[in-house]
Amino acid sequence: MKVMTDAQPVLRVEKLTKRYGSKEVVKQASLTVNQGEIKVLIGPSGGGKSTLLQCINFLVVPEEGRIWLEGKEILHSQKKELYEYRQKVGMIFQDFNLFDHLTALRNVEIALLKVRKMSKREARDRAVAELERVGLKEHIQKYPAQLSGGQKQRVSIARALAMDPKVMLLDEPTSALDPELITEVLAVIRALGADGMTMVMATHQIGFASDLADEILFLEDGAIVEAGPPARILLQAECARTREFCSKLTGLYGEGR
Amino acid sequence: MNELLFIQQDVLPSLMKGLNVSLLLILPSGLCGLVLGVLVGALRVYGSRWVILLTNGYVAVFRGFPLVVQLFIWYFGLPHIGIYLTPFLASVLGFTLCSAAYHSEYVRGAFLSIKKGQRMAAQALGFTKLEMIRTIILPQAFRRALPGCGNEVIYLIKYSSLAYMITCIELTGEGKVIASETFKYTEIFFVVGLIYLMLTTGASLLLRRLENSLRLPGFDHYSL
Numbered sequence: 001m002k003v004m005t006d007a008q009p010v011l012r013v014e015k016l017t018k019r020y021g022s023k024e025v026v027k028q029a030s031l032t033v034n035q036g037e038i039k040v041l042i043g044p045s046g047g048g049k050s051t052l053l054q055c056i057n058f059l060v061v062p063e064e065g066r067i068w069l070e071g072k073e074i075l076h077s078q079k080k081e082l083y084e085y086r087q088k089v090g091m092i093f094q095d096f097n098l099f100d101h102l103t104a105l106r107n108v109e110i111a112l113l114k115v116r117k118m119s120k121r122e123a124r125d126r127a128v129a130e131l132e133r134v135g136l137k138e139h140i141q142k143y144p145a146q147l148s149g150g151q152k153q154r155v156s157i158a159r160a161l162a163m164d165p166k167v168m169l170l171d172e173p174t175s176a177l178d179p180e181l182i183t184e185v186l187a188v189i190r191a192l193g194a195d196g197m198t199m200v201m202a203t204h205q206i207g208f209a210s211d212l213a214d215e216i217l218f219l220e221d222g223a224i225v226e227a228g229p230p231a232r233i234l235l236q237a238e239c240a241r242t243r244e245f246c247s248k249l250t251g252l253y254g255e256g257r
Numbered sequence: 258m259n260e261l262l263f264i265q266q267d268v269l270p271s272l273m274k275g276l277n278v279s280l281l282l283i284l285p286s287g288l289c290g291l292v293l294g295v296l297v298g299a300l301r302v303y304g305s306r307w308v309i310l311l312t313n314g315y316v317a318v319f320r321g322f323p324l325v326v327q328l329f330i331w332y333f334g335l336p337h338i339g340i341y342l343t344p345f346l347a348s349v350l351g352f353t354l355c356s357a358a359y360h361s362e363y364v365r366g367a368f369l370s371i372k373k374g375q376r377m378a379a380q381a382l383g384f385t386k387l388e389m390i391r392t393i394i395l396p397q398a399f400r401r402a403l404p405g406c407g408n409e410v411i412y413l414i415k416y417s418s419l420a421y422m423i424t425c426i427e428l429t430g431e432g433k434v435i436a437s438e439t440f441k442y443t444e445i446f447f448v449v450g451l452i453y454l455m456l457t458t459g460a461s462l463l464l465r466r467l468e469n470s471l472r473l474p475g476f477d478h479y480s481l
Contacts, residue, residue: 054377057381059377059380059381079385083383083384083385084383085383086380086381086382086383087382087383089381090381091377091378091381093374093377093378095374097374097375097377097378098378099375099378099379099393099397100375100397100473100475100476101396101397101400101473110392110393111379111382111383111384114384114388114392115382115383115384115388142474143473143474143475144475145473145474145475145476146474146475156378159382160381160382163382163383
């Protein structure tokens with residue numbers, strides 16, 4: 001057996017470019033995520049982190065670039081292929097985006113019923129199990145408006161997990177939460193990582209990132225300026241801009257592990 | 258006393274007959290109008306370019322032509338191309354198409370008010386466009402459109418009176434027949450008006466109950 005094929009990346013993104021008019025929001029971004037790896041995107045707001053993540057599952061359609069999931073290239077113009085691909089890529093949003101008209105349970109259950117066409121019984125059992133996993137057993141009948149921010153984000157994580165994703169994209173999952181609630185969401189993400197979930201996460205939680213990440217990518221003006229293991233990026237980055245940004249973040253969030 | 262006796266014995270039986278016809282006009286028109294309106298509203302937001310153009314055109318025409326002119330076209334115009342509708346059918350068709358045009362605007366507004374994040378979350382889970390609209394967007398949008406759509410239903414109850422212009426003798430038509438026989442226009446049309454008032458009041462109470470039963474935590478207001 002060839003050594004190279006041993007570890008086939010779960011997700012491979014090559015030279016992704018997104019333009020709005022003449023402005024390039026994502027510039028030739030490439031990344032490779034192997035099974036169980038956690039890649040963290042850092043960088044200033046407006047640097048293209050969200051857009052890059054949204055390009056990866058084609059919520060925003062990139063002008064250029066190719067994407068492979070488990071070795072299979074995704075052609076987003078094939079509707080059926082696109083819908084199947086998205087089922088395998090879990091997405092967590094900064095502002096949760098729970099379905100406002102559904103209870104926590106229904107939020108998790110609905111895609112199982114309507115997308116994966118599970119039976120009612122099966123979907124319910126799975127949804128309850130996922131909500132228990134994120135510690136929300138007592139709250140399954142509550143509507144989003146009756147939940148705290150941290151609880152909402154955990155419901156959204158349960159909703160994504162119920163689809164059995166191959167990889168999860170997390171777009172600043174704790175940025176809309178107040179400090180007290182951040183911990184509970186980080187704990188869930190940490191547990192996911194420990195379970196071997198493959199993840200790409202944009203975050204400003206630098207302490208958390210350095211604990212968890214296999215690689216940190218610094219994104220500025222849509223381009224991946226520098227990438228490497230946390231210790232190097234955070235402490236001795238080659239690029240001056242990365243160093244400056246990291247030292248600011250460490251000052252702000254360094255304690256938030 | 259004589260007046261009351263006259264109303265009770267001569268006026269009310271005919272008016273009840275008319276009311277019956279009115280209800281037969283209002284119920285199917287209201288229901289079909291709402292369903293078609295939701296469909297057109299959805300197409301005007303999520304349709305392809307041509308579908309949007311086409312449905313916008315429909316709304317422009319059906320909101321732009323006076324309703325009575327539309328009824329004349331359905332009843333007196335269609336026979337020229339070999340289609341004969343009874344006065345009743347022509348009225349239901351006219352009311353449905355007009356009502357749907359107005360409903361679609363309330364529905365469109367409601368669709369536009371749903372935040373992009375709701376759509377993105379559904380898409381990220383692998384929903385098809387149709388399934389996303391049906392199970393995620395429409396249930397939320399419908400709740401927001403309901404007060405406006407209720408308004409249109411109330412309005413429909415009253416413009417159903419135009420059916421008598423194409424010889425579908427409903428409540429107003431019956432009133433007009435007895436009034437011209439007896440010359441008691443004031444009394445008769447006062448009673449006719451009261452009956453419409455009762456219909457609209459009943460409809461608004463029902464609509465309010467529907468609104469309340471669909472109310473969600475986080476969208477509630479204290480009611481007086």
